[in-house]
Amino acid sequence: MHEMGIAAEIIKIAESSIPEDFDGAVEKVNMRIGKMSSVVPESLKFCFDIASEDTRLKGADFVIEEIPVVFLCKECEKETEADGPQFSCKECGGKKIEIISGKELEITSIELED
Numbered sequence: 001m002h003e004m005g006i007a008a009e010i011i012k013i014a015e016s017s018i019p020e021d022f023d024g025a026v027e028k029v030n031m032r033i034g035k036m037s038s039v040v041p042e043s044l045k046f047c048f049d050i051a052s053e054d055t056r057l058k059g060a061d062f063v064i065e066e067i068p069v070v071f072l073c074k075e076c077e078k079e080t081e082a083d084g085p086q087f088s089c090k091e092c093g094g095k096k097i098e099i100i101s102g103k104e105l106e107i108t109s110i111e112l113e114d
């Protein structure tokens, strides 16, 4: 389960962004995870809950926004949202494509208690 390593990394990044003079709790960690990122959101959330146990992020909500896979057709310049493993343009059937979203794996924000 490689999500455990990723969760540890996220916790490290999140902790380092908490202001030093803040001694309250972290309420929420907001994430963006693309559907092509090879991370299973449920597993990552599960790992986050375990890995954050002894950190300042303990008890924080781990909120995941899943980002759909969208690619751009190089033939007709139209964008298609992929709904399966097939990557061909919905407009012209072209197969020369460029992925423009869906690989995200990032923290968008951290919400601290008032």
Ligand SMILES: [Zn+2]
Residues within 6 Å of the ligand: 073, 074, 075, 076, 077, 078, 089, 090, 091, 092, 093, 094
């Ligand atoms: Zn096309």
